[in-house]
Amino acid sequence: MSTNSSSDRIQLVQGDITRQEVAAIVNAANSSLLGGGGVDGAIHRAGGPVILEECRAIRARQGGCKTGEAVITTGGRLPAAHVIHTVGPVWHGGHRGEPELLANCYRNSLRLAAEHRLDSIAFPGISTGIYGYPKKEATVIALQTVRAFLAQSPLPKTVVFVVFDDESRRYYEQELRS
Template sequence: MKPVIEVLKGDLTKVQADAIVNAANSSLLGGGGVDGAIHRAGGKQILDECIEIRNRQGKCKTGEAVVTSAGNLPAKYVIHTVGPVWNNNEEKSSTLLANCYINSLKLAESLDVKTIAFPNISTGIYHFPKELAAKIAIQEVQKFNTEKIEKIIFVCFDEENETIYDKLLKEKQ
């Protein structure tokens, strides 16, 4: 079964989904952009759980994913994944970004998630080229085989990303 893929422009912290994905930094302690917005909207419970994870395993490595509850958010879970900082090493950065999607989807599946919402990982302050990031994101979710996940939503913060995702998804149909 292939999940339905949707694109919308909006606020990830307000999306109705079983899980939302946080473009976290390796400290898991909140930051700017999506990460800061999720921690602010979700409340202290998310930070407390992130601290527990850090105490147990240390920082989260780039491309890896961990899960917390969603605190005050409408989702059940927040899957925190650390995207790569763009450094012009396209091959390495692309592999790490692909791992963010793969590991987040595997974790979501293990939690029996039916709907999952992704931000545009690494395209903000990490400066990953938006078009390349969208191609990787779409490619990874389209090739992910799942019996559990029914819907994947790409939540774009800005019109530029929304346009890129819409265009690429239309080309893939």
């Protein structure tokens, strides 16, 4: 077990998740695993066709990826060796299990990273784009879930939250101080 507190293992970066030099980046995927817009499209474009090929193989084997679940592929041409694809919930006001489904995205992604002995992972703001999850609420869930996981597991050693905009950065900075 690491002597560092979970807070010492969490970093915040404002930038492009496809450029992060970590063992795995997390893709906010859709259930088809066939690429899409936003972060998903950017990861597929940057990583190249091998990611899509592996996603198609996963689809053939298990029929896609359910909301809250996660699967792992190679990183292709990305600096990260792996991509962990997770399907976040679409926001419907918070009364359809969205908080637990979002927490499961983080938990299952971290579990896959630990199972594959990956020492670092970078997360985008899952579900906060086109899926409409309010950024402030999503930030609280992300950090609570990651802190709880890190308190129980030595891996990954480092978790990086990669934010795209100033608003998201402020929410993470505020929550990391609390």
